[in-house]
Amino acid sequence: MNNPTEYLPRSYHTRVSTYWWLARWPYVKFILREASSVFVAWIVVVTLLQIRALTRGPADYAELQNWLRSPLLLTLNAVSLAFVIFHAVTWFNLAPKAMVIRLRGKRLSSLAIAAPNYVAWVVISAAIAWILLRG
Amino acid sequence: MANRITLEVTRYNPAHDEKPRPDTYEVPLRKEWVVLDALNYIKDHLDGSLSFRWSCRMGVCGSCGMMVNGVPKLTCATFLSDYAPGPVRVEPMSHFPVLRDLVVDTSDFLVKLAKSKPWIIRKVEKPLNEEYFQTPEQMDAYKQFSMCINCMLCYAACPVYGLDPLFSGPAAIALAQRYNLDSRDQGASDRLDILSHHEGIWGCTFVGECTQVCPKNVDPAAAIQQYKLTATMEWLKALVLPRGAE
Numbered sequence: 001m002n003n004p005t006e007y008l009p010r011s012y013h014t015r016v017s018t019y020w021w022l023a024r025w026p027y028v029k030f031i032l033r034e035a036s037s038v039f040v041a042w043i044v045v046v047t048l049l050q051i052r053a054l055t056r057g058p059a060d061y062a063e064l065q066n067w068l069r070s071p072l073l074l075t076l077n078a079v080s081l082a083f084v085i086f087h088a089v090t091w092f093n094l095a096p097k098a099m100v101i102r103l104r105g106k107r108l109s110s111l112a113i114a115a116p117n118y119v120a121w122v123v124i125s126a127a128i129a130w131i132l133l134r135g
Numbered sequence: 136m137a138n139r140i141t142l143e144v145t146r147y148n149p150a151h152d153e154k155p156r157p158d159t160y161e162v163p164l165r166k167e168w169v170v171l172d173a174l175n176y177i178k179d180h181l182d183g184s185l186s187f188r189w190s191c192r193m194g195v196c197g198s199c200g201m202m203v204n205g206v207p208k209l210t211c212a213t214f215l216s217d218y219a220p221g222p223v224r225v226e227p228m229s230h231f232p233v234l235r236d237l238v239v240d241t242s243d244f245l246v247k248l249a250k251s252k253p254w255i256i257r258k259v260e261k262p263l264n265e266e267y268f269q270t271p272e273q274m275d276a277y278k279q280f281s282m283c284i285n286c287m288l289c290y291a292a293c294p295v296y297g298l299d300p301l302f303s304g305p306a307a308i309a310l311a312q313r314y315n316l317d318s319r320d321q322g323a324s325d326r327l328d329i330l331s332h333h334e335g336i337w338g339c340t341f342v343g344e345c346t347q348v349c350p351k352n353v354d355p356a357a358a359i360q361q362y363k364l365t366a367t368m369e370w371l372k373a374l375v376l377p378r379g380a381e
Binding site: 010011012013014016020021023024026027030034094097098099100102105107 | 147149154155205206229230232233234240272275276294297298340341342343344347354356357360361363364
C-alpha cells in the first residue's frame with residue numbers, strides 16, 4: 001500500500017517526551033500501577049526466603065526475622081504493602097471492564113462484579129490473620 | 136467574571152515555520168461560549184489565517200478535537216468559563232502529525248479503522264426479502280461501542296499510540312468489537328487475526344485514558360479488555376480442541 005501521506009504537504013511530527021508520564025496525574029497513576037509489579041515481585045522473594053528459612057530450621061528463621069526487623073527492611077516492606085494494595089485494588093477494578101455478565105437479559109453492574117473480589121480478599125485475609133494470630 | 140480571556144493557540148505554517156509555536160489572543164469571555172466559539176472569534180476578528188477543523192458544533196461530527204490545557208477535548212463541548220481566568224492553551228491533538236495550526240493528519244487512523252473491518256460481515260446472506268431481526272438485548276450488547284464518532288480524542292490520550300504508532304489504537308478496536316458483538320455479524324474470526332497481535336489488543340497496557348476523554352462514553356478501554364478475554368478463550372479453545380470446536 002502507498003504511504004497515505006505521500007501526496008500531502010509537509011507535516012510536523014512531535015516526539016513523545018521520555019517524561020510524558022509526568023505531564024498529567026492519570027499518567028503518573030498508571031506508571032505507579034505498573035511499577036507496583038516490582039514490589040509484588042519483592043513480596044514474592046520475601047515469601048520464598050521465609051519458606052527457605054523455615055525448611056532450614058528455627059535458627060535460620062530467627063536470623064531472617066531479625067534481618068526483616070531492620071529499619072531499612074521495615075520501610076521497604078511498608079512501601080511494598082502500600083503498592084501491593086494499590087495493585088490489588090486496580091486489578092479488582094479492572095474486572096468489571098473485562099467481564100460482561102448478563103443475568104436475565106440485564107448486564108450486571110460494575111459493583112456486582114467487583115464486590116465478590118473484595119469480599120474474597122477480606123475473607124481470605126481474615127482467615128490467614130486468624131491462623132497466624134490465634135496462638 | 137472578567138469579560139475577556141487569553142487563549143494560547145498553537146500556530147504552524149509548514150511553508151515557513153520550522154516547528155509549531157504558541158500565539159496569544161484575547162477574546163471575549165461569554166458564559167455560553169465554548170472554545171470553538173473563541174477560535175471562530177479569532178478567525179473572524181483577529182487573524183483570518185488561523186486553521187482548524189469543525190463542522191456541526193454539537194458533538195456529533197467529531198471534527199473539532201484539540202488539546203485544551205493538555206487534555207483532548209471536543210472544543211464545541213468545552214466551555215471557556217470552565218477555564219477562567221485563563222489563559223487557555225489550545226493545541227493540535229497529540230500523537231498526530233500537524234499539517235497546519237490546529238489541523239492534524241488523520242490518515243493513519245483511517246487506515247487502521249478500515250483494517251479492523253467495521254462493517255457487518257456475512258458468510259451467508261439472507262434473501263433480499265428477509266430481515267435480520269435483533270432483540271433489544273442483542274442490540275444492547277454492542278450499542279455503547281456504536282456511539283463512536285471517530286473524533287480520535289482517544290488516540291490523542293493514549294500514550295501507547297504516542298510511543299508506538301503501529302498500535303491499532305482504542306477507537307479502531309472498539310469499533311471492531313462493536314461488530315463482533317452484533318448478532319447479525321459473522322466476521323469475528325476475520326477480525327481476530329487483525330486484532331489479536333502485538334500491535335492490536337496486546338499492545339494496550341490499560342492506561343484507561345481513552346475511556347476518560349471519550350465524549351460519547353464509548354469506553355474503548357473496556358472494549359479492548361473484553362477482546363483480550365475473547366482472544367484468550369479462542370486461543371485456549373484452539374489449544375484444547377486443535378481440530379475446531381464446531
